[in-house]
Amino acid sequence: MKTNQPDLIFYGAAGTVTGSKTLLSFDGKKVLIDCGLFQGLKHLREENWQDLPVPAHEIDEIILTHAHLDHSGYLPRLVKQGFNGAIHATDPTVALTQIILEDSGKIQEEEAAEANKRGYSKHKKALPLYTIEDAKKVKPLFVAHKNSEVVFITPHFKFQFHHSGHILGGAIVEIFAGDKTLVFSGDIGQQKPLLLYPPKRMHNADLVVLESTYGDRLHPEENPKDILKDVVNHTHQKGGILFVPTFAVERAQEILYLLTQLKVAGEIPNLNIFLDSPMAVEATKVFFDFPEWHTLSKEAIQLIQDEVYLITSYEQSQELVASTSPKIVLAGSGMVTGGRILHYFERHLDNPKNTVLLAGFQAMGTRGRSLAEHAHEIKFFGEWYRVRAEVKQMNSLSAHSDQNDLLDWLSGFKTRPGKVLLNHGEPNASHQLKLKLRDQLKLDAEAALPRVHYTI
Numbered sequence: 001m002k003t004n005q006p007d008l009i010f011y012g013a014a015g016t017v018t019g020s021k022t023l024l025s026f027d028g029k030k031v032l033i034d035c036g037l038f039q040g041l042k043h044l045r046e047e048n049w050q051d052l053p054v055p056a057h058e059i060d061e062i063i064l065t066h067a068h069l070d071h072s073g074y075l076p077r078l079v080k081q082g083f084n085g086a087i088h089a090t091d092p093t094v095a096l097t098q099i100i101l102e103d104s105g106k107i108q109e110e111e112a113a114e115a116n117k118r119g120y121s122k123h124k125k126a127l128p129l130y131t132i133e134d135a136k137k138v139k140p141l142f143v144a145h146k147n148s149e150v151v152f153i154t155p156h157f158k159f160q161f162h163h164s165g166h167i168l169g170g171a172i173v174e175i176f177a178g179d180k181t182l183v184f185s186g187d188i189g190q191q192k193p194l195l196l197y198p199p200k201r202m203h204n205a206d207l208v209v210l211e212s213t214y215g216d217r218l219h220p221e222e223n224p225k226d227i228l229k230d231v232v233n234h235t236h237q238k239g240g241i242l243f244v245p246t247f248a249v250e251r252a253q254e255i256l257y258l259l260t261q262l263k264v265a266g267e268i269p270n271l272n273i274f275l276d277s278p279m280a281v282e283a284t285k286v287f288f289d290f291p292e293w294h295t296l297s298k299e300a301i302q303l304i305q306d307e308v309y310l311i312t313s314y315e316q317s318q319e320l321v322a323s324t325s326p327k328i329v330l331a332g333s334g335m336v337t338g339g340r341i342l343h344y345f346e347r348h349l350d351n352p353k354n355t356v357l358l359a360g361f362q363a364m365g366t367r368g369r370s371l372a373e374h375a376h377e378i379k380f381f382g383e384w385y386r387v388r389a390e391v392k393q394m395n396s397l398s399a400h401s402d403q404n405d406l407l408d409w410l411s412g413f414k415t416r417p418g419k420v421l422l423n424h425g426e427p428n429a430s431h432q433l434k435l436k437l438r439d440q441l442k443l444d445a446e447a448a449l450p451r452v453h454y455t456i
């Protein structure tokens with residue numbers, strides 16, 4: 001039976017910030033918007049082991065807003081369950097998602113192996129949620145699209161991707177279902193992203209599904225370039241090394257851009273800059289491959305290529321870990337949950353000459369959070385390590401809109417949207433944003449509930 005009204009159901013990112021999956025049924029088709037992994041708390045992560053309530057083979061197509069794991073990380077599971085339709089995404093999202101999924105498969109395999117070795121899983125053998133091989137099986141299903149290209153699902157059901165300002169390739173999705181227009185914000189960036197085009201201003205919609213990650217917060221008013229300059233100069237005066245634990249996509253490129261600009265302007269000393277993270281190196285190359293998707297000039301790219309040592313091999317990394325000469329090192333992971341940064345910390349975290357700059361959000365329970373809260377020691381590789389290096393934080397490079405940005409974006413609609421459903425937010429963030437949207441913009445706004453049908 002063909003549905004003649006768009007019908008929505010949220011299977012994730014409703015009341016939480018991970019596991020984004022929204023099923024849209026219209027004109028006889030079932031389309032899943034994002035296919036994300038649940039992350040963080042254990043009861044959420046356990047949901048990743050469940051099959052979706054809708055059989056995978058009944059889903060016709062997937063529309064992916066961007067590459068982050070909380071939007072793409074369930075794809076290998078869905079393919080394993082029998083999904084074999086098209087996965088629509090922008091050109092850079094296709095490239096980045098493959099990198100991210102294979103890395104995720106590798107981590108899942110390593111964690112399962114570690115659990116079996118240490119006997120965490122007492123009763124049965126621990127299994128990876130998916131493997132690198134599973135992640136590779138997603139690749140043939142991708143269909144890459146340009147910005148604003150019109151993509152038809154049926155003659156009456158079509159969509160377009162527009163710049164979201166969140167990460168490279170990230171998109172707002174505008175869907176035309178018969179005479180209804182639906183806008184999915186995806187994750188939406190600040191009004192003036194450092195390296196990306198700002199979120200596209202939309203003009204009308206019967207329904208807006210809006211993310212609310214920072215629905216209750218404002219970003220600090222600070223200039224990341226000034227902070228970086230001060231931290232580099234201060235560390236240089238001490239004669240130490242600056243370590244920046246970094247996220248592979250977007251944050252690594254933002255910091256490399258700022259550092260190389262400061263260096264060429266003579267505002268920081270002539271220090272060597274290293275990016276030691278195979279995933280971040282690959283993501284940086286994707287940036288270079290898609291110049292139409294970001295605002296970096298040719299000169300700025302050339303400067304990064306000339307000034308930054310891209311480290312991928314383990315041997316090179318080990319050599320760098322052993323060296324004590326002043327330098328700047330960016331290494332994964334961004335919240336110090338794993339990755340090569342731990343090898344540097346094993347060797348250098350107890351030296352007060354060195355500085356650690358935390359350049360992004362640090363989730364509860366991560367080592368990055370402990371450092372941000374001035375822990376005097378942190379545990380990794382089965383040992384406790386003293387923290388004598390200085391720890392600094394920089395919070396202004398967020399990839400998400402804050403409350404003011406979200407209000408501003410919504411107020412740009414020429415006609416008031418018929419309804420706004422808030423997803424991708426903790427309950428308090430969605431609640432506070434809902435109140436603001438109702439009071440200030442007189443919008444019919446509510447927090448999306450999981451597994452409830454919304455007919456538009």
Ligand SMILES: [Zn+2]
Pocket residue numbers: 066068071166187
């Ligand atoms: Zn995201």
